[in-house]
Amino acid sequence: MKGYFSKTVSAAPLAVFRMGFGLMIFAGLARFWVKGWITDLYITPKYFFPFFGFEFVRSLGAYTYLLFAIAAVSALMVAAGWFYRTAATTLFISFTYIELIDKSTYLNHYYFISLISFLLIFLPANVYFSVDAYRKKELLAGLIPRWTIDVLKVFVFILYFFAGLAKINSDWLVHALPLRIWLPARNDMPVIGSLFNHEWVWYAFSWLGCLYDLSIPFLLFMKKTRLPAFMAVVIFHGLTAVLFPIGMFPYIMIVTALIFFSGAFHQKIVDIVSGLFKLPMEFTHSSAVCQYSKNTQIITQYIFLTFFIVQLALPLRFLLYPGELFWTEEGYRFSWRVMLMEKAGYAQFTVKDKTGKSVVVNNSEFLTTLQEKMMSTQPDMILQYAHILRDYYSERKFEDPEVYVDSYVTLNGRLGKPLVLPETNLSVQKESFKHKNWITPFHDEIKGF
Numbered sequence: 001m002k003g004y005f006s007k008t009v010s011a012a013p014l015a016v017f018r019m020g021f022g023l024m025i026f027a028g029l030a031r032f033w034v035k036g037w038i039t040d041l042y043i044t045p046k047y048f049f050p051f052f053g054f055e056f057v058r059s060l061g062a063y064t065y066l067l068f069a070i071a072a073v074s075a076l077m078v079a080a081g082w083f084y085r086t087a088a089t090t091l092f093i094s095f096t097y098i099e100l101i102d103k104s105t106y107l108n109h110y111y112f113i114s115l116i117s118f119l120l121i122f123l124p125a126n127v128y129f130s131v132d133a134y135r136k137k138e139l140l141a142g143l144i145p146r147w148t149i150d151v152l153k154v155f156v157f158i159l160y161f162f163a164g165l166a167k168i169n170s171d172w173l174v175h176a177l178p179l180r181i182w183l184p185a186r187n188d189m190p191v192i193g194s195l196f197n198h199e200w201v202w203y204a205f206s207w208l209g210c211l212y213d214l215s216i217p218f219l220l221f222m223k224k225t226r227l228p229a230f231m232a233v234v235i236f237h238g239l240t241a242v243l244f245p246i247g248m249f250p251y252i253m254i255v256t257a258l259i260f261f262s263g264a265f266h267q268k269i270v271d272i273v274s275g276l277f278k279l280p281m282e283f284t285h286s287s288a289v290c291q292y293s294k295n296t297q298i299i300t301q302y303i304f305l306t307f308f309i310v311q312l313a314l315p316l317r318f319l320l321y322p323g324e325l326f327w328t329e330e331g332y333r334f335s336w337r338v339m340l341m342e343k344a345g346y347a348q349f350t351v352k353d354k355t356g357k358s359v360v361v362n363n364s365e366f367l368t369t370l371q372e373k374m375m376s377t378q379p380d381m382i383l384q385y386a387h388i389l390r391d392y393y394s395e396r397k398f399e400d401p402e403v404y405v406d407s408y409v410t411l412n413g414r415l416g417k418p419l420v421l422p423e424t425n426l427s428v429q430k431e432s433f434k435h436k437n438w439i440t441p442f443h444d445e446i447k448g449f
Contacts, residue, residue: 004146004147005145005147005297005301006145007145007146007147008143008144008145008146008289009143009144009145009146009149009263010142010143010144010262010263010264010266010267011124011127011128011129011141011142011143011144011263011290012128012129012142012263012266012267012269012270013149013258013259013261013262013263013265013266014123014124014125014128014144014148014149014152014259015081015125015128015129015130015266015270016258016266016269016270017125017152017255017256017258017259018078018079018081018084018120018125018126018130019079019080019081019129019273020079020255020256020258021078021079021116021120021252021255021256022075022076022077022078022079022080023075023076023079024248024251024252024255025071025072025075025078025091025095025113025117025252026072026075026076026079027248028113028247028248028252029068029071029072029075030072031247031248032068033065033068033072038064038065038068040368041102041104041105041370042059042060042064042098042101042102043059043061043062043064044368045059045102045367045368045371046366046367047366047367047371047385047388048101048102048104049102049103049104049371049374049375049381049384049385050100050101050102050103051100051103052380052431052432052433054100057097057100057101058101059101059102064098064101067094067097067098068098070090070094071090071091071094071095071098074087074088074090074091074094075091078091078117078120078125080130080131081125081126081129081130081131081132081133082130082131082132083132084125084126084130084132085121085126088117088120088121088125089121091117091120092114092117092118092120092121095110095113095114095117096114096117099111099114102371103374103378103380103381103384104368104370104371104374104375104381105370106333107246107247107249108249108336108337108338109246109247109248109249109252111333111334112159112249112252113252115155115307115311116152116155116256118307119151119152119155119304119307122300122303122304123148123151123152124141124144124145124148124290124292126139127139127140127141127144127290128140128141128142128144128286128290129270129273129274129283129284133283134279134283140283140286140288141286141288141289141290142285142286142287142288142289143287143288143289143290144289144290145290145291145292145297147301149259151304152256152259153220153221153259153260154308155308155311156217156220156256156257156259156260157217157221158308158311158312158336159336160213160214160216160217161213161214161217162315162335162336162337163213163336163337163338164210164211164212164213164214164215165214165449166315166335166336166337166338166340166449167206167209167210167213167340168210168448168449169340169446169447169448169449170445170446170447170448171326171340171341171412171446171448172206172210172340172448173206173207173210173448175412176199176202176203176205176206177341177342177412177413178339178340178341178342178412178413179202179205179206180199180202180413181342181412181413182243182244182342183196183201183202183205183243184196184197186243189242189243209236212232212236216229216232216233216236219232220233220257220260221260223262226260226261229257229260230257230258230260230261233253233254233257234254237249237250237251237253237254238250238254244339246339270284271284314334314335315334315335315336315337316335317331317335318330318331318332318335319331321435322435323435323439323441323442324442324444324445324446325446326340326341326343326411326412326446327409327411327419327439327442328379328435328436328439328442329377329378329379329380330379330435330436341411341412342411342412342413343377343409343410343411343412344376344377344409344410344416345376345377345407345408345409345410345416345419346376346407346408346409346416347363347372347375347376347382347405347406347407347408347419348360348361348363348405348406348407349361349363349385349386349389349403349404349405350403350404350405350406351389351390351393351398351401351402351403352401352402352404353393353398353399353400353401353402354399354400355399357398359393361389363375366385366388366389366392367385376407376409377409377419379419379420379436379439380431380436382405382407382419382420382426383426383429383431383436384431386403386405386426386427386429387403387426387427387431389401389403389427390403390426390427400427401427402425402427402428403425403426403427404422404423404424404425404426405420405422405424405426406418406422407419407420414444417440417443418440419439419440420438420439420440421438421439421440424438426438
């Protein structure tokens with residue numbers, strides 16, 4: 001291990017990754033701004049669904065635009081390597097704050113961006129081909145510790161591998177669900193659309209998707225298979241970008257996969273870019289070595305060790321809960337379970353009090369369409385909404401209001417059935433990491449990981 005931590009490699013891959021990642025995040029944030037999603041998702045809603053333990057994170061109202069602007073500028077500064085450490089820290093804090101405002105908007109790739117931004121804070125991505133290195137010649141280094149690049153590779157490996165393990169379940173492999181629901185809906189696509197009506201295509205997509213996630217990190221690691229593996233990355237994520245509305249994630253993963261290529265490959269990219277800006281040769285071909293001080297390296301390595309322990313533990317926490325994971329969703333988020341289920345639901349709430357008052361709630365008076373859709377199928381959000389209703393009606397002369405819900409949910413095309421025990425007074429239930437015993441039994445089995 002001592003020998004491994006003393007090895008150095010070209011700094012070019014980390015510099016190219018820094019530029020690509022920063023530009024992709026800037027493009028994603030600009031996309032939110034242009035499409036009006038900042039207003040729709042973070043300003044218009046009357047109520048929000050914060051993550052448990054992060055209730056202090058609240059919408060900033062119109063200042064949310066400022067928050068997005070700060071994140072976007074930080075992303076550009078990361079790409080340029082200008083005041084890099086401050087920019088990476090600001091990007092991590094601002095982007096993560098945005099992500100934590102409302103659980104309704106949770107996506108795996110937002111989580112991925114937050115974690116990558118966190119890792120970049122501690123990596124020497126600005127010592128080469130950056131504004132910082134151009135301004136401070138003593139910072140410039142063409143070689144960096146090998147482990148600083150391997151950190152990113154290992155993280156990408158964990159993401160793909162857990163995504164693949166999650167697909168080893170009977171719905172995905174035996175029944176081709178939910179792809180047998182999703183693919184026929186895209187049969188209007190030119191040229192290939194008619195294929196999506198065939199059962200063998202559903203199974204092909206399911207099995208190949210599982211094999212892709214499980215094998216691609218290994219294939220990217222090996223030099224002999226790296227190029228065809230990257231071509232597979234481009235095809236796979238390009239196809240998902242066309243078929244499914246999952247934003248910038250496919251493009252971010254394509255850019256991220258480049259980190260597995262050699263220093264010579266990335267050096268060619270640097271030479272092309274430097275040629276466009278007519279940068280001096282000594283700036284792009286430095287033989288200096290970047291080294292952490294002994295104490296800084298020890299602290300940084302312990303931070304990364306803790307990070308990876310958490311990343312290995314979080315996807316496995318579902319084992320601590322009884323019941324079917326896809327039904328209860330206890331331990332589902334932050335576990336790289338990507339596009340594994342089609343879940344739709346309906347939830348009608350009734351608020352009562354001791355005096356006999358009773359009201360059937362019109363959800364649209366409290367929630368946006370997206371919030372209602374997401375809340376209706378996720379027990380923790382149902383509980384949060386019940387508490388919103390409890391507090392709302394307490395202020396309107398209801399004495400100790402009780403909140404009940406009639407909820408019907410369908411999972412991967414199954415017949416709809418109640419998600420919450422209808423006799424449960426949700427106003428007195430408390431949110432915690434404990435199992436929610438008021439979730440109804442699934443009465444079915446999805447075998448697998």
